[in-house]
Amino acid sequence: MRVCVVGSGGREHALAHVLNRHHDVVVTPGNPGIPGSVGTPPVEIDADLYVIGPEAPLVNGIADQLRGAGRLVFGPGADGARLEGSKAWMKGVLVEAGVSTAAHGTFTDEAAALAFLDTMGELFVVKTDGLAAGKGVVVTTDRAEAVDTVRSYLSGAAFGDAGRTLVIEEGLTGSELSVLAVCDGHDAVALAPAQDFKRVGDGDVGPNTGGMGAYSPVSLVTDETVDNLMDVAIRPTLATLRTRGIDYRGVLYCGLMFTPAGPRVLEYNVRFGDPETQVVVPRLTSDLGDLLAAASAGNLAGLAAGAPSVDDGAAVAVVCATEGYPTRPRAGDLIKGLEEASAVNGVTVFAAGVGERDGRLVTAGGRVLTVTGQGETVNEARSRAYEAASQLSWSGIHYRSDIAATPSGVSQPELEMDQ
Secondary structure, X not given: OEEEEEEOOHHHHHHHHHHOOOOEEEEEEOOOOOOOEOOOOXXXXXXXXXXXXXXXXXXXXXXXXXXXXXXXXXXXXXXXXXXXXXXXXXXXXXXXXXXXXXXXXXXXXXXXXXHHHOOOOOOEEEEEOOOOOOOOEEEEOOHHHHHHHHHHHHHOOOOHHXXXXXXXXXXXXXXXXXXXXXXXXXXXXXXXXXXXXXXXXXXOEEEEOOOOEEEEOOOOOOHHHHHHHHHHHHHHHHHHHHHOOOOOEEEEEEEEEEEOOEEEEEEEEOOOXXXXXXXXXXXXXXXXXXXXXXXXXXXXXXXXXXXXXXXXXXXXXXXXXOOOOOOOXXXXXXXXXXXXXXXXXXXXXXXXXXXXXXXXXXXXXXXXXXXXXXXXXXXXXXXXXXXXXXXXXXXOOEOOOOOOOOOXXXXXXXXXXXX
């Protein structure tokens, strides 16, 4: 089968890398660090399956365009992509589906937003309604910072139209979990859960980023935990989408938090997570292409191999970023040590913000490379990832030193979601 992966980041590199185990893969537009990258528009590429990586093309209807041309596509149409394109709309779906989530309100008026802010206790969460490349969320205990965020979003100063409608949520505390569910419009199967690290600095300090690292599997999160999540969150959400006339075929990324009061869904994304993909899909032992093709055809039940299978080991991903990320990422610095990093046993380096100058790879975005280590245990995978990361260098390179350093902290009584 020929597969076209659409996108240009570390997530797309990881998807292409794993799909290439069994299939012929082309990546568009890709980047100079991803083998098989071409500059041809997806509609001009002849492929048996199209896998859409980033959220923005999905929100803009690329899956609808390809399906309209008779192609088999893994990725929701623009109607289903509203789950990520509008956080307010997503919250409405959660409420209608009866899925536990944080208390929240949606606002376009500053006075109303600030009044609601004062009802939210000591932890404030402010989100852009629209897409903001993973940076449109502020979580703070500083009311002044929350007020400034509200004003900068609603005025359009921070994210333009994406923030002129915003969502304020109850601040929750606990351990987070990411589950990627492959959906065929009627049912879904879960891939291995992962935990990611959103803040730029060690100890979860500094601004939110697109993600600085991840690991899988997650301590104490059992198959039963994931099965429960599918029954009380993913499947009710798919059912609610169907009642709205939406045939959702693609990944439903569920980000949730295990709070003292039980699990709560924080968000849905409509694509593979980044960097979660870089630790989840490399662990697959079954054929990723066959799985995504069956979901795209609306026929997961007919998948000959059955549910996806994963190895018994672990994977840890460390994101290596450029100077100034996430606020003002610097570009154009020569990337050194890539060959040495890739030579570390059990390591794969995925290219994200990578460009080319005079035939050599240079930094071209905030998150430049994701270094994924695999091993029998999380500790072994982590050791390999950091050994490889230490081989890399460019001006201003930085990465967190504490990815997967501590267990998830989830205790058994917290694992079961409300029925």
